[in-house]
Amino acid sequence: MTSPVQIIRPKRHGDARGWFTEIHSVPTFTKLGITCTFVQDNHSLSAQAFTLRGLHFQIPPRGQDKLVRCIRGRIFDVAIDVRAGSPSYGEWVGAELSAENGHQLFIPIGFAHGFVTLEPDCEVTYKCSDIYAPECDGGVRWDDPQIGIDWPIPSGVVPELSSKDANQPMLADFDSPFVYNGRPLTPLA
Template structure:
């Protein structure tokens, strides 16, 4: 398992080992012991699965407030996404900064997003499947979102705004300046 800092407060790219032969490959996509040896000592309590039929589906930017804040370990089992993490810790020197990573089934990489970050992704291919682990259960009363096109965050989404498909809830999310954050 290979890990790489993405330059923003604990957000990491993780590349699990793949062992292949003529049949295909085998991979441990999650190994608690290996993560703990790398300093990630967390208990994941829920697995989530997201299927997006079309390229250009945007989900996010989502987060949960304490005490239900979530660390996330995100991977793609089919297709690819641009995954984005935004620092929403008001006292952080990188508050409002974002980092993005293409996560794909072909690259077989993952992204780890710690508590204190809003998270979203945009599908880059049709029929994309995203699987992610979280460290707390979904809590509707703690669930929040930030606008995907907040000019202060200035995320460069690789799909024209007119072609982005998203929920009404995400489209109506507040700007970071108006959002309830950490």
């Protein structure tokens, strides 16, 4: 059984001109067990290194599956299991996504998502399976010790945060509306 959070490594076809890659294909994703329909694309620019965005999710009925990729620079992208009743509740996985490696992270509904930039001027795009719904917007603290994310931030560096992200609740204060579907979080392959 595959993990609900998956790293996707699209194949690049290169020649003297550069390369070509297919970033989303319904048949390919269906083989991976990813059957959502994406309806919104987002694009962010983070000017400073160690800008941290997250940890975000949308609660039902407007939950969002996400497919995240970095198209300029490098980020460390994370997903945290926030599904009630999950044996992996509060656990996280992370991966470096970069313009160079072309990897993507699929994050299903029921997982909080966030990333930190590892260099200046990072651009991140992500597909979502539902539109942004501010009344369903939620999150948990990026530095919650219960979660214990090992962010690759140098000692003494304070990440650049929005006021919203600096004031998110702790996981212990979150009453999860997400339902565990029998697929525990496992390490990324």
